[in-house]
Amino acid sequence: MGLIGGIWLVLLGVLAASNLIIARKPEAKELIAKIAPYQGWIGVASAFWGAWGIINSVLSLAWIAFMPIYWATYLASSVLQFALGILLGVGTLKMFVKQPQAVEKMDNLTRDIESIERSGFEVTPAQPAHKGRLGRWTTEEANDG
Numbered sequence: 001m002g003l004i005g006g007i008w009l010v011l012l013g014v015l016a017a018s019n020l021i022i023a024r025k026p027e028a029k030e031l032i033a034k035i036a037p038y039q040g041w042i043g044v045a046s047a048f049w050g051a052w053g054i055i056n057s058v059l060s061l062a063w064i065a066f067m068p069i070y071w072a073t074y075l076a077s078s079v080l081q082f083a084l085g086i087l088l089g090v091g092t093l094k095m096f097v098k099q100p101q102a103v104e105k106m107d108n109l110t111r112d113i114e115s116i117e118r119s120g121f122e123v124t125p126a127q128p129a130h131k132g133r134l135g136r137w138t139t140e141e142a143n144d145g
Helices: 002-016 018-024 026-059 068-096 100-118 139-144
Strands: none
Touching: 002 018, 002 026, 002 068, 018 026, 026 068, 068 100
16 A cells, blocks of 8 residues: 555545544635545545455455565555545446446445444544543443443
């Protein structure tokens, strides 16, 4: 993946979490607005690049014996890139798909990825992670269990 892949993942993260970033740092709105028009195409490129990374990591299973951490990192970053690419580029991909069944499958895939994304530990600006809070639980609840 390398340096370019890491920078690309940061760009995807900024686009995917733009509302949260703008809520915390309003001055970032201008910078994010400059790249937002290209969000769909960035997502499409990322989805294809991530899919290729997933295929390539499966084809390179022999790396596990020699470079297990590198292989796992490569697979994880490819899955992340594919998922963020689908989320950001689904609108652009729908322009090229003419079959209603394929559009419905894309909507279902996007809905599934969004539900997985929301099921994680969320810390919103209204609920800071400090001052007795660990993710969704308070320290009192953690001490009770």
